[in-house]
Amino acid sequence: MSDQLSVTVNGLPVTVAPGTTVAVAVVIARQACRISVNREPRGPLCAMGICFECRVAINGQPHQRSCQILCQQGMEIRTNE
Amino acid sequence: MAAASRAAESGVRVGIVDDNTSLGGQIWREGSQDHPNENAVGWTKRLQASGVTTLCGLRIFDQPEKGVLLADAMTDLFELNYKNLVLATGARERFLPFPGWTLPNVMGAGGLQAMVKCGLPVRGKRVVVAGTGPLLLAVAAYLSKRGAEILMICEQASWSSLARFGWSLLGSPGKLKQALHLKNDLHGIPFFANSWPLATHGQRHLETVTISRSGKTETIPCDYLACGFHLVPNSELPLSLGCQTQAGCVVVGDFQETTVSGVFCAGEPTGIGGVESSLVEGQIAGLSAAGRTAEAKQLFGERKKARRFVHLLEQTFQLRPELSKLSSPETLICRCEDVPYSRLRPHGSWREAKLHTRCGMGPCQGRVCGPATHFLFGWNPDSVRPPVFPARVGNLARPSNT
Numbered sequence: 165m166s167d168q169l170s171v172t173v174n175g176l177p178v179t180v181a182p183g184t185t186v187a188v189a190v191v192i193a194r195q196a197c198r199i200s201v202n203r204e205p206r207g208p209l210c211a212m213g214i215c216f217e218c219r220v221a222i223n224g225q226p227h228q229r230s231c232q233i234l235c236q237q238g239m240e241i242r243t244n245e
Numbered sequence: 246m247a248a249a250s251r252a253a254e255s256g257v258r259v260g261i262v263d264d265n266t267s268l269g270g271q272i273w274r275e276g277s278q279d280h281p282n283e284n285a286v287g288w289t290k291r292l293q294a295s296g297v298t299t300l301c302g303l304r305i306f307d308q309p310e311k312g313v314l315l316a317d318a319m320t321d322l323f324e325l326n327y328k329n330l331v332l333a334t335g336a337r338e339r340f341l342p343f344p345g346w347t348l349p350n351v352m353g354a355g356g357l358q359a360m361v362k363c364g365l366p367v368r369g370k371r372v373v374v375a376g377t378g379p380l381l382l383a384v385a386a387y388l389s390k391r392g393a394e395i396l397m398i399c400e401q402a403s404w405s406s407l408a409r410f411g412w413s414l415l416g417s418p419g420k421l422k423q424a425l426h427l428k429n430d431l432h433g434i435p436f437f438a439n440s441w442p443l444a445t446h447g448q449r450h451l452e453t454v455t456i457s458r459s460g461k462t463e464t465i466p467c468d469y470l471a472c473g474f475h476l477v478p479n480s481e482l483p484l485s486l487g488c489q490t491q492a493g494c495v496v497v498g499d500f501q502e503t504t505v506s507g508v509f510c511a512g513e514p515t516g517i518g519g520v521e522s523s524l525v526e527g528q529i530a531g532l533s534a535a536g537r538t539a540e541a542k543q544l545f546g547e548r549k550k551a552r553r554f555v556h557l558l559e560q561t562f563q564l565r566p567e568l569s570k571l572s573s574p575e576t577l578i579c580r581c582e583d584v585p586y587s588r589l590r591p592h593g594s595w596r597e598a599k600l601h602t603r604c605g606m607g608p609c610q611g612r613v614c615g616p617a618t619h620f621l622f623g624w625n626p627d628s629v630r631p632p633v634f635p636a637r638v639g640n641l642a643r644p645s646n647t
Contacts, residue, residue: 184364191365196349196449201583205449207349209580209613211359212271213264213304214337214479216608216635217580225319227608227635231359232302233319234266 171239186230186241187211187218197230199244221245246288247524248331248511248531253295255535260298260325262316267301268292270335271355272520274362284520300325306640307631308486315640322640329507329534332483332495333527336513338380338473339616341564342578342586343571345445345454350469354384357471361391368392370468373454375399375442377562378475379519386430388471396465398431399440399456401474401565407438410561419521420554441568442472457567475562477616478514484629500541501530509534518555525551569621578621579614581607586621595624608635 168179171186173193180189187208190197196205197218208218211231218230221242230241246261246268253259261268269275273285292299303316303323314330316323338353345351352360354376361367372393374385377400385395400407414420443455443462455464480490488503488510489496495510497503503510511530512523525548532541572578574587582603592598595605595618604618605611611626618624632641
């Protein structure tokens with residue numbers, strides 16, 4: 165479908181519809197957004213920019229609140245950075 | 246949006262800032278397949294027609310001097326100058342800890358709904374919805390319409406509280422209509438009062454949830470747990486500006502003015518009451534900020550009626566004491582810094598715990614663990630200091646001649 169977007173999560177290609185947030189792309193890719201202080205996997209909790217569990221690196225910029233950022237074509241998303 | 250529209254229609258220059266990618270907060274956040282909400286469409290049109298300047302994706306983190314706000318966008322710094330300010334910072338879900346609440350795919354109730362609105366597929370996924378408040382029903386209905394298999398809704402309130410709530414709705418035809426629609430949408434989904442989560446299990450993500458149901462325990466395999474215990478006001482920005490609060494809510498006068506002159510507040514931060522209350526308070530705040538006190542007064546009657554719902558929600562969805570006993574010693578209370586219950590219990594106050602364990606010092610700055618520790622231990626966070634949200638060092642160190 166021509167209106168889908170392609171992004172990568174930790175190098176894995178993920179196809180999403182426009183309007184999909186980066187946090188959702190990470191969950192679809194079955195990746196944890198981050199690893200906690202005690203080495204536990206974490207994913208989004210609040211999905212509204214409050215809890216910071218969803219923070220990932222987008223195109224090299226770390227600590228992005230991915231639940232409030234829309235996927236753009238070609239975005240490179242890396243977790244636990 | 247209501248405040249901005251009414252103020253702009255009164256002839257003053259208005260800007261609106263929202264940290265999301267579009268306006269409307271959480272309640273009007275739209276998924277691509279959603280039918281636009283009537284209210285949302287109406288107010289959006291009105292806002293656009295009124296000439297308000299819209300700034301989305303900006304997060305306000307500091308007021309270095311009266312009348313100047315600093316906001317962080319992804320890489321940019323914005324300086325916003327104002328004469329009057331209306332704060333409509335909304336609410337967030339209250340999360341309570343229990344063993345396994347930190348597993349991926351355990352989310353807030355509104356949290357899972359927001360993820361689905363933003364593209365998360367749930368068709369065929371098994372979901373348990375738990376916690377407290379009318380949000381649980383709205384979320385279950387929304388997810389169900391998108392193909393999720395809602396295994397059950399677990400509401401911690403008692404049947405008698407819910408029955409009283411139901412009776413009270415009879416006085417509001419609008420709310421009653423909403424309730425009947427919901428009942429339709431939730432047809433066939435098991436609903437249990439006196440019910441709450443005890444624990445979740447799973448290796449790398451959620452696999453099962455154990456529920457307490459009127460004294461019985463049941464373990465259910467599921468894909469998502471949507472769990473939230475009603476809402477708490479986002480009062481951090483008002484507090485950092487010096488606004489007084491009482492029981493967590495921003496104190497406002499008849500014209501929605503806070504204890505800081507020129508700063509108004511409307512909606513959930515003044516008391517959780519839902520969209521009707523927020524819309525009328527927003528209008529009063531916008532009109533008052535624009536000096537139109539006579540027009541603002543005309544809305545006082547409507548606001549009085551809407552505010553009754555605030556009190557009703559508080560009473561119905563009070564948290565039962567059992568919920569404060571769910572944590573084991575190893576259960577993490579502070580997710581940002583991985584601080585478990587056993588390390589927090591010996592301390593006598595939020596400040597003491599923060600200094601000894603770092604609880605509250607992480608990125609969320611107590612937004613998750615603050616309401617949790619308030620319920621578990623009776624603690625109150627002492628003060629809010631800027632930056633109100635984590636901000637880039639480059640933006641904090643803005644040159645003084647900007």
